Amino acid sequence: METMFLPASGTMAEFIAPATVVSGRGSAGLIARVLSSRLRLPDGASVFVAVDDAVAGAGLLAPMLDALSAVYRVTVVGGFGAEPDDDRIDRAAVRAREVRADVVVGAGGGSVMDAAKMIALLLENAGGAADWLGPVAPPGGVAPLVMVPTTCGTGSEATRAAMVTVAGAKRISATAGYVATAVVLDPALLDGLPGRTVAITGMDALSHAAEALMSTDRSPMTVHHARTAIALLVGNLEAAARGDVEARAACLWASHLSGQALNAGVLLGHSLAYCVAHERSVPHGVSSGLALPYCIAFNASGLEPDCARTLARALTSGRGDDLVDAANAVQALLGRLELPTTLAELGIGEDADERIAQRCVTEYPRANNPTPMTVDALRRLVPAMRAGDLGAAFAATLTGTGDGGIADEARPA
Structure with missing residues (x-):
């Protein structure tokens, strides 16, 4: 008999997860449909896309970006590096504010998705990434997030945590709002990985x-x-x-x-x-x-x-x-x-x-x-x-x- 590991009486064990998970080969090309049907995002809305430079450079994100651009105003930003620091995130957040992004899409590995989370927080709240470390309760909430992982490792699309490098040290920012509203799991994005x-x-x-x-x-x-x-x-x-x-x-x-x-x-x-x-x-x-x-x-x-x-x-x-x-x-x-x-x-x-x-x-x-x-x-x-x-x-x-x-x-x- 399998053990259920039920919480002790009088305690509460919480489990949170994305509201929508879309999966299947080629599913990244359906992202505009996800934004429309699940987030009720109207045509012409502003979509900010944080991308992994290598994945984007290889053309793997082209079907997703083409699908988005056919319906929405799309701003694509890369340059986050292997370990995103607060300066890079803050610069991207300035751009997201300038285009008045309605939703943030993170397409890449954990570093890009973590950056996307903090950009979504900074869209709705003042300050920079270094101001939102530790467990946080942002008064403005977190902008809608859609995550498209391109590695089979971090699972960042489903977690309440974002890691950011501040003054040379990795730091955590954590809030339930970081759990993506929708996730797209497309195995085709892994085909070119070493x-x-x-x-x-x-x-x-x-x-x-x-x-x-x-x-x-x-x-x-x-x-x-x-x-x-x-x-x-x-x-x-x-x-x-x-x-x-x-x-x-x-x-x-x-x-x-x-x-x-x-x-x-x-x-x-x-x-x-x-x-x-x-x-x-x-x-x-x-x-x-x-x-x-x-x-x-x-x-x-x-x-x-x-x-x-x-x-x-x-x-x-x-x-x-x-x-x-x-x-x-x-x-x-x-x-x-x-x-x-x-x-x-x-x-x-x-x-x-x-x-x-x-x-x-x-x-x-x-x-x-x-x-x-x-x-x-x-x-x-x-x-x-x-x-x-x-x-x-x-x-x-x-x-x-x-x-x-x-x-x-x-x-x-």
Whole structure:
């Protein structure tokens, strides 16, 4: 019998998701119909489109932009880069205000969609991106958002969070208004992606699903979506990286489900990923994928047995019941995808251990992390992460009170 993970009596578990999701090959060309039917946007309205330069340059967005231009006044802006900063977002927001945009469309990976979210907020509120950090409740709300992801990783189209770089550090802005009004999932937009990009973004999606499943803020819908996403990614990501079209479509859907699950919040794994980014500039999916096995190990002592089993079975495709198997399965998948599994592979040495431990706790705390994030525990975890020692990672938080699904061989002597 499957566990439902029902909220405790007297508590409330919230699940939010886009109102409309349109999917299918070629669906990006139907976006004008989506704006008309779902957003009731009249002909001639102003549509602001934030785009990924590489995707737009390859011509992949031409059917979508042609469809929009046939009905609406369209303004297209790119130049957001791999990690959008507040200056770039603010400049784009000025342009969106100038054209009096009625709706914002984000077409690209997570960076572009996050930028689109903040532009939509700034359309309805004063200030710049740096004025809207942390959990926010913008008095003017957020302008209507339509998202068209072009990678199979971030799931940003479905989340209440936007990441922005301010003064060189990644910061979060969070509000339920960032969840897109409508989403278009067109697998054709993934056809030209390099295999390594698919692998990296897919690992980001896998980390979203696994961390959401462990989150103390999860709901029954979180578990359902996360478990389904993990199964799709574990079963399809390697083939998708090799170029299989159907596998890529499955990973795109999995990424979206992961994004919906992600509204339960990410955990230590993403905190570690952001700390890694302070030490080395690597794609987010590289750092979040690398951190996932250590996030699982760190949280093993705090997870309920049913949750641990559910996660382990999902990540091992039913071949394992404990979290040691789960963490090893993720590391093995990273190896097959030829992605790094240790901090040492990124050239991050022992001198960074203390910085990472301190920064995780002070700059990226997670109240929803099942095991408390303390500097002392992280001082034990980070060296294990640098060396690739999962046994030491599992030992980092063991207290002897419950095994959280830890196999006997992982317990310290």
